[in-house]
Amino acid sequence: MSPGFEGLPGMEATVLAEQALLGALLLRPRHLVVTVNWLEARHFYLPHHAALYSTMRKLAADGHPALADRHSSDQGLDWLKRATALATQQAPGLTPSHAHTLVNICPQPDHAAAYGRMVLAGHTRRSIAEHAQRLADTTRSTRGSRLQAATVSAQADTLASALDELAEHWHAHPGATNRGGSPPPLRKLPPNAQRHADEQAFLSAVTTRPHELRDIRAYLTPEDFASPLHQQLYRCLSALHHRGEPIDPVTVVWEAQHRGVLADATPETVLTTCARSGNDPAYWAAQLLDHALISTAATSAQHIEHAAADSTITPHRLITISRRALGDITAIRLRRHQAHHGPPTPPARPSRPSARHSSTHPTPGASRHHTPSGPSPSSPHLPAPVSAPTAHIR
Numbered sequence: 001m002s003p004g005f006e007g008l009p010g011m012e013a014t015v016l017a018e019q020a021l022l023g024a025l026l027l028r029p030r031h032l033v034v035t036v037n038w039l040e041a042r043h044f045y046l047p048h049h050a051a052l053y054s055t056m057r058k059l060a061a062d063g064h065p066a067l068a069d070r071h072s073s074d075q076g077l078d079w080l081k082r083a084t085a086l087a088t089q090q091a092p093g094l095t096p097s098h099a100h101t102l103v104n105i106c107p108q109p110d111h112a113a114a115y116g117r118m119v120l121a122g123h124t125r126r127s128i129a130e131h132a133q134r135l136a137d138t139t140r141s142t143r144g145s146r147l148q149a150a151t152v153s154a155q156a157d158t159l160a161s162a163l164d165e166l167a168e169h170w171h172a173h174p175g176a177t178n179r180g181g182s183p184p185p186l187r188k189l190p191p192n193a194q195r196h197a198d199e200q201a202f203l204s205a206v207t208t209r210p211h212e213l214r215d216i217r218a219y220l221t222p223e224d225f226a227s228p229l230h231q232q233l234y235r236c237l238s239a240l241h242h243r244g245e246p247i248d249p250v251t252v253v254w255e256a257q258h259r260g261v262l263a264d265a266t267p268e269t270v271l272t273t274c275a276r277s278g279n280d281p282a283y284w285a286a287q288l289l290d291h292a293l294i295s296t297a298a299t300s301a302q303h304i305e306h307a308a309a310d311s312t313i314t315p316h317r318l319i320t321i322s323r324r325a326l327g328d329i330t331a332i333r334l335r336r337h338q339a340h341h342g343p344p345t346p347p348a349r350p351s352r353p354s355a356r357h358s359s360t361h362p363t364p365g366a367s368r369h370h371t372p373s374g375p376s377p378s379s380p381h382l383p384a385p386v387s388a389p390t391a392h393i394r
Contacts, residue, residue, distance in 0.1 A: 011045065013311075014122030016105075018049045021115035023106030025056055026099060029066040029079050031112035032056060038169060039116045043123035048091035052099075055087040124166050124315040128322055129308035131159040136301035145194070145290040149336070152297045156329050159304075163319050163326075170316040192226065195291040199230040200273055202284035206237060207274040210247035212281045213237060218343065219335040220285045224292040232261045233273060249274040282339070289336040296332055300325035 025032050041054035059082060060067055066079035084099040135155045141148045206213060217238055222231040236255040240247050253270045256262055261270070307313055307321045 011122070014045055014118065015049075017115050017118035017122065018044055018046060019102050019105045020107065021112055021119055022049060022052055023102040023104070024109040024112040024115060025053075026080050026083065026103050027076075027106060028109040028112065029056070029060070029064070029071075029076070030069060031109065032060050032067065034113045035116040036060065039120055043120055045122060045126065048087070048094040048098075051091035052083060052087040052094060054090070055083050058086070059083060120169060121315050124170070125308050125311075125318065127162060127166065128159075128318060129305060131155075131162050132301045132304035132308065132322070135159055135297055136305070139294050139298035139301065145198075145287060145294065149290040149293045152294055152329075153333055156297060156326055156333075159322070160326055163322055166315070167319050170314075170319060192291065192295075195226050195288075195295075196230075198284055198287045198291065199225050199227055201277070201279055202281060202288055203230060203233055203237070203273050204275050204277040205279035205284055206281035207247060207249060207252060208276045208278070209281055210237070210241055213241040213247075216281060216285045217241070219338040220288060221335075224288050224332075226291070226295065229261070229265050229269070230273070232256065232259065233270065235259070236261065249276070286336070286339040289332060289339050293329065293332045293336060297329050300328055 021035075036057060039053075041050040041057070044050035044053060059079065064075075064079055064082075065071055066075045068075075080099060080103075081096075084094065084096050088094050135152070138148070138152045138155045141151065206216065220234075222234050222238075225231040225234060233252065233256065236252050236259060237247060239259075240251060240255055245251065249271045252274050253262075253267045256265070256270050257267075303325045304322045307318055313321070
């Protein structure tokens with residue numbers, strides 16, 4: 001692999017596509033009309049390639065005569081010289097000899113649209129990988145869990161917006177298949193002593209105030225715990241509460257014994273974990289959701305990074321995989337919102353006016369359940385949304 005392409009697999013092919021496209025546009029300027037509406041300079045990987053493409057777009061917008069169907073060889077030569085000279089002002093590394101190299105690399109100028117789709121595919125893969133890396137970075141922050149969870153949520157929203165923008169260029173291709181193998185094993189997250197302590201604080205608090213399980217069970221699940229023992233103890237507490245049985249450290253030990261939890265823990269460990277305390281279980285439940293959100297985001301970021309590194313996955317499928325990974329984060333965010341703000345209030349149903357207070361009098365023989373004619377206000381006739389133009393790209 002050439003130097004400078006160690007970051008993301010497939011970069012050599014992406015740069016080759018950029019060179020072929022630029023060579024095609026230098027030879028056949030009129031082909032720029034094929035890519036100008038969906039390919040931008042920021043989609044290029046190498047800065048001097050982006051500068052050259054940006055310059056050619058500007059020359060085309062200014063109405064350079066070389067874009068006409070019929071133009072002289074002098075106009076074509078002027079196009080090449082002016083594009084190179086103007087681009088050199090933005091990227092000094094671009095020389096006239098390099099422009100001629102681009103022309104020689106291009107095997108078929110009429111394939112400019114295909115080269116452009118390859119460039120866009122490379123940008124899609126890089127953009128998703130970069131956003132996933134930023135998401136992973138937010139999960140490694142040393143700030144408090146509440147503030148860190150808010151930062152993670154904001155970065156997840158940024159990634160979701162980027163996926164929506166990229167999805168406008170891609171759609172499922174009937175002949176596309178994913179030839180990628182099984183994903184590599186995920187990096188094991190380092191142990192979090194604070195999360196372990198917060199889980200113990202919650203179990204102790206909720207054993208002391210079990211009546212609060214009625215609300216907490218609506219948004220906190222066993223999977224939100226990092227410790228397998230703590231997961232099982234929360235299941236024990238939930239089962240006792242569901243059956244309406246008394247809850248205290250002794251009854252939790254008894255339930256744990258019947259569930260086989262004591263095969264990996266001693267009764268003393270359960271008694272210590274569920275010891276009585278005056279803490280607020282709802283507060284600690286919210287803390288656990290913050291921890292769960294951060295760890296889930298770290299796992300989702302790894303999944304997306306691995307998918308972006310697999311060059312056999314099509315851009316459309318990569319976007320789909322990334323959205324599904326973000327869905328795991330969204331599910332916890334919804335439960336986290338419920339923990340902090342309570343369940344959403346259902347909208348009030350409008351009350352029907354009673355016949356006693358009705359200002360109209362039904363005619364004799366008319367049905368008492370007569371429904372006024374006309375369109376229903378709950379089903380307005382709305383115009384169908386207009387879809388943005390989509391590049392047919394594999």
